[in-house]
Amino acid sequence: MTATEAASDETSDETGRRARLLFRNRDYTGWWIGETVSEFGGALSVVAYPLLILGVTGSASGAGAVTAAVSIGGLVTMLIGGALADRISRRTILTAGPLVQAVAVATVVVAVATDHVNVAHIAAVGFVQGLVSGLAGGAEFAALRRVVPEQQLPTAFAQLQGRTMAIRLAGPSAGGFLFGVARWIPFFGDAVSFLASALGVLLIRRPLGPDLDEREPHESMVASIGAGFRFIRGNAYLRFLTIWAALANACNAGMLLLVIVLIHSRHGSATLVGAATSLGAVGGLAGSFLSGRIAKRVPGRLLVIVVSWTTTGVLIGIALVSQAWLIGTLLALMMFLIAPINVVFATYEARTIPDALMGRVTSAINFGAASIRWLGALGAGALASAFSPTAAMLVFAGILAAIALSTHFASGLHVLNEPIDDATAD
Missing domain, CATH: 1.20.1250.20 (MFS general substrate transporter like domains)
Incomplete structure (x- = not known):
């Protein structure tokens, strides 16, 4: 074995060791499982929403309106979410958000199961999902920094990237298949997955911040956003x-x-x-x-x-x-x-x-x-x-x-x- 091969093996062993240690972290593991379930549930509906509108109305513009509603919702709250994450309880944001999304998507399940689907309702649900995602996005990274020790952050980010790619690979196929079985199933899976996300955050034992001394008044939110x-x-x-x-x-x-x-x-x-x-x-x-x-x-x-x-x-x-x-x-x-x-x-x-x-x-x-x-x-x-x-x-x-x-x-x-x-x- 050459020196290069030995170094490569040593690096690989160290990476594996850090991954094992990270999953011994109960807070991280519970959060990771909840977020994985939630992300997979979201991947089910990525394909199901346009297929639903196309199947019910045959309108490509209607499908575009629903997709646009999600983006617009996230855009409205994205900057506010970043500022709020440093001002109010991140645990509250990350718990309440998925519960709101679960209720919103549940109304889609009922609408599809009872054959009362209309574009305005589905677009409104997408808009609500976008609003919540924009608000929660600012708290997710800050909370992760509290859960994972600094020296293990690179390993955590690598795992998250791999998880996202794997879900993008499996999710759309699963969503398309389940939609073919029964149109309401992908949306039901998405709604339940939000509950898993909220539970994963609730099970985290350590404080997620911001601490009381970090909540002291700073510059206004508008001024803070403007600096960026x-x-x-x-x-x-x-x-x-x-x-x-x-x-x-x-x-x-x-x-x-x-x-x-x-x-x-x-x-x-x-x-x-x-x-x-x-x-x-x-x-x-x-x-x-x-x-x-x-x-x-x-x-x-x-x-x-x-x-x-x-x-x-x-x-x-x-x-x-x-x-x-x-x-x-x-x-x-x-x-x-x-x-x-x-x-x-x-x-x-x-x-x-x-x-x-x-x-x-x-x-x-x-x-x-x-x-x-x-x-x-x-x-x-x-x-x-x-x-x-x-x-x-x-x-x-x-x-x-x-x-x-x-x-x-x-x-x-x-x-x-x-x-x-x-x-x-x-």
Whole structure:
């Protein structure tokens, strides 16, 4: 055995040891199980909601309205949630939120089981789910820091990333299959999963904060939120990232809805829709394993340019092919490339944003990135209804082509030409 092999084995053993120690942490294990059940329940309904609207009304615009409602709801409360997490009990936020979501989704179960489904009701439920997710998002990371010792945080984040990729792989297929068995089943599973999330938080023994001395009056919420946006405005790279992510996310939301509409319009089953979506997750899972190596070997600016043009080609391909498995394969290619670009963006943010502004700046970036996501789903549904799903997909491909062209000239992107390790806080 060479020295390199020995070092590799030692690193692998250390990683495994840390993972075992982490799961001996009762608070973390209970929370992790509850969140896993909840995330899987949510994955069941990701495919089920558009299929429900398409099955009941046949309206692609209605399906787009429901998808948009979730995004809009989260957008309304995202910035407020980050500020509230440092002002009131995080345990209360993380317990009450899932209970509200469980009640909201339960009304969908009743509506589907009794054949009283209408777009306005389903959109309202999606909006409520988005509102709660936006509020709870600010407390989740802070609570995790209380539950997991600092030296074990990298292991915890790796486990969470792997869990998310695995659920994205299995969830849509399971949701499509269960929807085919009985339309109400995926929504029932989603409602029950929220209860598991609340229970997992209630079983945590240690305090989640904020402590009493941390609740002393600080600057106003508006001023605190504004500081994050001011920092972005003064940084050319962060300005580019926020605008690029906003447009890309809107196109991605529209594309995912149009994939469902395309397969459905070609008489594909709910199971086939779920399978194609899950095939895309396979690419994301593979990309997550290789993202570190790719990010180290490919300059960041070049990676952004390549991914921007590749996603344009993927959308053109999806619009023109007819087989569901080919659509899934193209999705897999796109998701494979998105994983390493996320590593570049996240690493550069972590190294260039001052610690004192980290929460406010990152929440502002996330807010900007999600700001028009709802418009992508709404526009996709409207275009598909007015023209055709194929034409709508080509419109989104044109928008991505314009974004890809801009990456060649964006001054803020040139900073990624330098090694990421050389980046420092501004």
